[in-house]
Amino acid sequence: MIWHDALHRLQNAGTPHALATVVGAAGSTPREPGAKMVITADEVHDTLGGGTFEFQVIDAARQALAGHDTTTRLEAFPLGGRSGQCCGGYVHVLIEIFAGAEMTVAVFGAGHVGQALVQLLAPLPWRVLWHDSRPESFPSDAAGQVRLECRDSSDSAASVTALPPGSHALVMTHDHAEDRVLVDALLKRGDCASIGLIGSQSKWASFQRPLREAGHTQASLSQVRCPIGIAGAQGKRPYEIALAVSAELLTLKPSGERPDQRGIEPRVLRKVFDADRSPNSKLENRK
Template sequence: MGFDREALREAVRKHGKVTRVVIAAIRGSSPREVGAAMLVWDGGQSGTIGGGTLEFQAAEAARAQQDRSRLSRHALGPDLGQCCGGAVTLLSEVYDAEAVAQLDPEVIARPVAEGPMPLSVKRLLAQARNQGIRPEPQLIDGWMVEPVHSPHRQLWIWGAGHVGRALVDVMAPLPDLAITWVDTAPDRFPGTVPAGVAVVPAAKPAELVQHVPRDAEHLVLTYSHNLDLELCNRLLTHGFRFAGLIGSATKWARFRSRLAALGHSPAQIGRITCPIGDPALGKHPQMIAIGVAAQILRPARQNDLKKDQSA
């Protein structure tokens, strides 16, 4: 979670003035966590702070807002008739192109009322600059502090067929994934690609593997079994954090044999996950995409990633 500066910049470019509403603090139960935010403009909005009535009223107030910055507190039960029973503090800030250009590239700290920067905030900023410790989003001593959002996981999707398109549609909105999408030619991709997805047409996709970070994750699902095999071979030689291959048990048995013939050990080959997703959901592209997304995002998978990062 963090301050999505790029999404704000794009919204301001398209819509002019945009009000960003962020959950600054919570007490008790809340529909979303501190740092959850939405962008609101005349005639539309994006993102969510959750809560149904809370979000509706906050969006209406944001469109009518005249002040540059406004802090408001909401008791979810008594005020809004919601079941959470807690209370949230919202910070609503109006941005234009000039304001966006002045945002810090790493940590955004600003007062919600007049006053000098307190020592507690100075310490958080010093830790971010000198030790690389990203602060949690928080309202502290009259200041709102948020790290600038940057995806922590690099996901490479190899193949822009039906399943590749479904995967991108399902996974592109997820905040912690930076997606690179590869296929053999520009016309393999749809005319409209979700924001933030890097499209890479390459006549020889396997040649790109040598340039991919070794801690990236991969989903291999091209139109060609030969290309799938070559990608698996290159990935095993290069290194990866996770690699999933679409296919049946029969396809995987053949691939294991061929990868072994190329010199890879059973332990190395076993690092590739095949098949991917949840076969019980069916073979419709969207069903496959939902199963694959759940597979790589489930808590056990997250724990594995944390262990890898701390090793």
């Protein structure tokens, strides 16, 4: 697949990936500046010329993806030295890391509030995993939306087990017993970013005794937000509740970047610019 087709598909799907671009070349090199390649954890699209050099770029990108390191990096590849290739040129590669969806939200329930909520979340760069034990409850057009996956949650425990770590879970099914089973399973996982339960304080009070009997401590139970929605929001219509829940999710969203440092680290750029200004560098570029 050509790199731009892969980039479009991966960004729409919210899949973590890296874009590697040749931004500078001197001497004999496999590809010209502007050549690009897209890399995921298990796929490579297009090429920077092959050989050891390309494998090193792929390895650097995958290490960053595995470590959730979204820092943009500028890598230098002396092909005769670092890469051991006989062409002997010199390549600078810009590696941009895209972490994929900013956050994953698991919505359990395709009732009125669930449907209104998913409509509000659809334009955001978030991955939404929409569960219901009644698959016929999903609207017919839901399957075609990007970053939205509709899943049958007839087996509540299996549905919770399949969630990615760090998911924000919202429990709002049509059945209180199903809600309680889901909250129990989510608490047992212990790695959810947040857990929200639709309903009143009295509903949550009725859940706590059986959850304690299931082995959950008060500290564990305190992770559950019930009622859900941003504080001070009024209104009981499904869309009003969905608006309040969406706003609350925005308060839970990670910042994603340091405001004082974006892109390539300044020390890296200084090193590159200083090398370009040095007499030896100019001489090397003439060869």
